Amino acid sequence: MPAIVATMPGRVIDIKVKVGDKVEHGQEVCVIEAMKMQISMKSNQNGVVKDIKVTVGQSVPKGAVLIELE
Amino acid sequence: MSILEEYQQKRERIKQMGGPEAVERHHERGSWTARERVDYFFDPGTFTEVGLFVKHRTTAFGMDKREVPAEGVITGFGKVNGRQVMVGAEDYTTMAGTFGEYHGKKFSQAIDLAKDMRIPFVGMNDSGGARLQEGMDTLQCYGWLFRSQILASGIIPQIALLMGPCLGGQAYHPVMQDFVFQCRKTGFMGIAGPAFVKTQLGEEIDLETLSGVEAHAVKSGQTHVVVEDDKDCLDKAKELLSFLPSNNEEDPPRRETRDDPERTDPALDALVPEEPHLPFDMHDVIVKIVDDGYFFELMEDFAPNVIIGFARFGGRPAGLVASQPSYAAGAIDCDAADKIARFVRFCDLFNIPLVNIHDTPGYWIGSAEDWKGILRHGAKTLYAYIDATVPKVTVIVRKSFAGAYLGMCSKDTGADFVFAWPIARVTIVGAETAASVIFAREIKESENPDAVRAQRIAEYRELNENPYRGAERGYIDDVIMPSDTRKYINRALSLLENKRVVRPWRKYSNINL
Numbered sequence: 001m002p003a004i005v006a007t008m009p010g011r012v013i014d015i016k017v018k019v020g021d022k023v024e025h026g027q028e029v030c031v032i033e034a035m036k037m038q039i040s041m042k043s044n045q046n047g048v049v050k051d052i053k054v055t056v057g058q059s060v061p062k063g064a065v066l067i068e069l070e
Numbered sequence: 071m072s073i074l075e076e077y078q079q080k081r082e083r084i085k086q087m088g089g090p091e092a093v094e095r096h097h098e099r100g101s102w103t104a105r106e107r108v109d110y111f112f113d114p115g116t117f118t119e120v121g122l123f124v125k126h127r128t129t130a131f132g133m134d135k136r137e138v139p140a141e142g143v144i145t146g147f148g149k150v151n152g153r154q155v156m157v158g159a160e161d162y163t164t165m166a167g168t169f170g171e172y173h174g175k176k177f178s179q180a181i182d183l184a185k186d187m188r189i190p191f192v193g194m195n196d197s198g199g200a201r202l203q204e205g206m207d208t209l210q211c212y213g214w215l216f217r218s219q220i221l222a223s224g225i226i227p228q229i230a231l232l233m234g235p236c237l238g239g240q241a242y243h244p245v246m247q248d249f250v251f252q253c254r255k256t257g258f259m260g261i262a263g264p265a266f267v268k269t270q271l272g273e274e275i276d277l278e279t280l281s282g283v284e285a286h287a288v289k290s291g292q293t294h295v296v297v298e299d300d301k302d303c304l305d306k307a308k309e310l311l312s313f314l315p316s317n318n319e320e321d322p323p324r325r326e327t328r329d330d331p332e333r334t335d336p337a338l339d340a341l342v343p344e345e346p347h348l349p350f351d352m353h354d355v356i357v358k359i360v361d362d363g364y365f366f367e368l369m370e371d372f373a374p375n376v377i378i379g380f381a382r383f384g385g386r387p388a389g390l391v392a393s394q395p396s397y398a399a400g401a402i403d404c405d406a407a408d409k410i411a412r413f414v415r416f417c418d419l420f421n422i423p424l425v426n427i428h429d430t431p432g433y434w435i436g437s438a439e440d441w442k443g444i445l446r447h448g449a450k451t452l453y454a455y456i457d458a459t460v461p462k463v464t465v466i467v468r469k470s471f472a473g474a475y476l477g478m479c480s481k482d483t484g485a486d487f488v489f490a491w492p493i494a495r496v497t498i499v500g501a502e503t504a505a506s507v508i509f510a511r512e513i514k515e516s517e518n519p520d521a522v523r524a525q526r527i528a529e530y531r532e533l534n535e536n537p538y539r540g541a542e543r544g545y546i547d548d549v550i551m552p553s554d555t556r557k558y559i560n561r562a563l564s565l566l567e568n569k570r571v572v573r574p575w576r577k578y579s580n581i582n583l
Contacts, residue, residue, distance in 0.1 A: 007397065007398065008397075008398040009436060009438065035398075035401045035431040035432065035435075036346055036347055036431040036471075036500050037346075037349060037395060037399035038347045038348065038349070039349055039396065039397070039398070039399065040349075061438065062438065
């Protein structure tokens, strides 16, 4: 299953998409904050959001699945 | 037939390598032959081959009847953009370029000669691995190779071009050179190939996944430059050589430039967001300050939270180390520390000045990095910078906090000059952390903890999150307009041209390897 994963550990501070949304390669889908920086997590492909695996405020490790696409 | 005709025939036969069919198969793979590579690499008409007639002496398993032209490796010297370079180019069309006693002997002697003549060595790897028919002799010749290259390390630049497979013990050879280039789709490197991995471990994995560019440019961090094909590989290797001196007693070659060393760039004044939590792409800063916007990046896809590579300032080659705030906050993790440290040590060995650009919140914290050994990995950058005696200029564009301020080269960890932009924040920790610790009790006991915390954070930030505390003590030499960055770097590097450092004798420092 194609998925967008966290490129750094940290706290999810914003989710920019909802289930059923179309996303394009390079589109910002969620923002993670860590080490005084807010980094956009971007989709690495075109697809449709099938499931959102995290909630705002949640801490995630590096590599955690944030969003599943189909 | 006269003796001369016989000689010419003999020579011609060896130069045919594995013969037309093997060459044809090699071309179908999308690769050039070793001779085509050597021809393209050197300035026309300058290559001199050494050891064309060398021949193995194995008799077992029918080897006594087997001719292996040039022993599967072309060695020799010639000029690349007018400068002498030594090459060892493996020939896959000849008994799969297998590494036997005399193949190894040619290879290691080429490195010895390069070292003794103080010229760079470039290896073109394309080999099916150890020549197993030769048993112990093959094993031994790996020893010669490793010994030759390690004794040459730090004396001459050594560059490995993975243009074909290089699997097994032999793969230590490219990894132990200074830079590894890997051809997409044809270059493979690994301690063992898929077949051996399957029989020993039961792991099923294909060659591309196990040993291709993704494996080493992204996962293992052992490939410095990914190239598309043989031509691209040789072009980029020549480009890299243009930044390097021929040996450790020379300065890197300076080039004429029309790009004014005093050039200012007003775009820099608005390029970096003042808010420390907003990312930007550090490449945008780099291309605006270096000569002609030209930056030769290394290890692009491994630990991208730091950027390393070569550029020129006023025509002088320099090694550039920069934070990348848009990936993992630009913080230094174990991989980033390894990436910085080996690069800094290479530049120091070959008299290449270092320019360091900070926007980093610190070394990565948390159990994952702490248990991976961030302290010992992070220590490598401290050792590398403090040990280095080449000119070092640091520019703090925004954040430079905590250990990373020291670990990316500050005044006392080796910088000859430190400049900071007015938006810089240089201090021990961020205001939130500091205020929460210093005023913990006051905040807790207050009637309105949030308001007190916010006020104390603001006070701490006002006092400490700026470039002036450092400048007042002289740890920052000047606070400069972002648009003037190139000018200040060039003035500093000009002054530092004759820098000499003498330190008490020791064998070497005990860097945390």
